[in-house]
Amino acid sequence: MAATVVATHERADAAERILRAAIALFRERGYHGSSMRTLARALRMEAASLYYHFASKQDILFAILDRTLDGLLDGVGRAVAAVDGPPARLRAAVRFHVLFHAHRQHEAFLSGSELRSLTQANLRLVLARRDEYERVFRGLLSVGARAGVFQVGDVRLTAMAILTMCTGVATWFSDRGRLAPESIADRYVEMILRSVTRHPKGSPS
C-alpha cells in the first residue's frame, strides 16, 4: 500500500503526463492542429491507450483549462487576502497574474486561445469561472475608485486593459529571455498602478 503510494509519486502518473504533453502540443500546434496520434507519440504510447485515461480529446482540453482556472482563482484569492487596501491588493493581484502567466505560460495561453475549441457545455463552465476571475479585478478597481485612491474612467474597460496586458505575457515570455518573471511583474505592477492612481493635482499630460 505505502509502496504503491511511493511508486505513484516517484514519477507523475499517466494522466498527469498526458496533460503535460498535451499542454505543450496544443500550445505549439493548436487543439485542432494536434492529433491523438501525435500526442501519443510524444509519450511513447499508442493513440488508443490515451483512451484508458481520458474519454476523449475534448476531455483532455477541458481538463487543462479547468485546472488552469483552478490555479487562477485559488491564486488570486490568496494573493488579495494577504494584504489590505485597494492599492496593495491590486498590486498583489497584478503581480500574481503576471507570475502565473510566466510560470504556467503554456496552459495560461491555452485558456485564452482554445476556448473556441471547447464544446458548448464545457465552454459555459469555463467562461463562468473566467468571469468570476475578472470580477475580482473589477471589484478591486471599484473599491479603490470609490475610496478615491484610484481614478478609472470605466471599471470594466480598465479591468480588461489590465488583464489583457498581463495575459499577453504568456504569448511572448521566454524562460531563456532577458527578463525574469519577477522583474516583469514588478514593471507591470508599476505601470498599472501609475495608470490608475489618482493624481491629486492636475493630470500628467
Added chain:
Amino acid sequence: MAATVVATHERADAAERILRAAIALFRERGYHGSSMRTLARALRMEAASLYYHFASKQDILFAILDRTLDGLLDGVGRAVAAVDGPPARLRAAVRFHVLFHAHRQHEAFLSGSELRSLTQANLRLVLARRDEYERVFRGLLSVGARAGVFQVGDVRLTAMAILTMCTGVATWFSDRGRLAPESIADRYVEMILRSVTRHPKGSPS
C-alpha cells in the same frame, strides 16, 4: 471593357469574398478547425472551386495575415507622420493600433493567434514585418525617454506591454458593445500616456 470594370466592382470579386469569409471562419473555429468544404459552403461554392482562386488553404491564411500587416504598417506610418513630438506620436500610434484592432478585429486577431499555422517560410515573412511594426513603438518610447518626457524602465518590455494591451482589444471588442472604438482608444491612450509619462516630482505611489 468599361462594363467589365464596373461589373467587377459591383460586388467584390471572388478572391476578396473568399478572404472575407475565411477571416470570419478562421476566427471562429481556427485555421485547423476550419475545412475548405466549410469555407466553400459559406460562399455557396464547392470546395474544389476555391482552388481556382488560391493554390492552397495555406495561401488563404497567408494572404489574410499579409494584408493585415500591410494595413498595420501603412497605418501606423501615416499616424505618426502626421504629428510631432514623442507624446503626440505615441498617442497617434496607440490610437491607430486600438482603432485597427476594433475595426478590423477578426483579421487582427488572426495575425496573433494563427501564426503557428503558417508554414516556416510564410512565418518568417510575417514575423519580419511584425518586428518592423513593433520597432515603431520601441522607437517612439526610446526617443521620448532620451528626450526626458517618458520614463520607461525597459523599452522593449514597455513596448510589449502597450502592444499586447491594445492587441487584446481584438479579443473582446464587440460591435454591439457598450463602448465605441473611439471611446476605447481615448481611454487606452490616456492610460498608456499616464504610465509612461515622466513625473517631475516623486512617483505617484
Added chain:
DNA sequence: CGTGCTACATAACGAACGTTAGATAGGTAT
C-alpha cells in the same frame, strides 16, 4: 496457483481532410 485488475498494444472502423483531374456552362473576341 489462479483470478482479476491495471495499463498498455494491435487492428480496424467510418468519416472527414486537402487536393487534383476532368467536364461544362456562359460569356467574350475573332
Added chain:
DNA sequence: ATACCTATCTAACGTTCGTTATGTAGCACG
C-alpha cells in the same frame, strides 16, 4: 460560327482523423 477564357462543377485520390473493440503482459491478492 468558332474558338477561347473564366469560373464553376462532379468525382475521386490517398491520407489522416477520433474513436472503438479486442488482446495481453505484469502485478496484487486470495
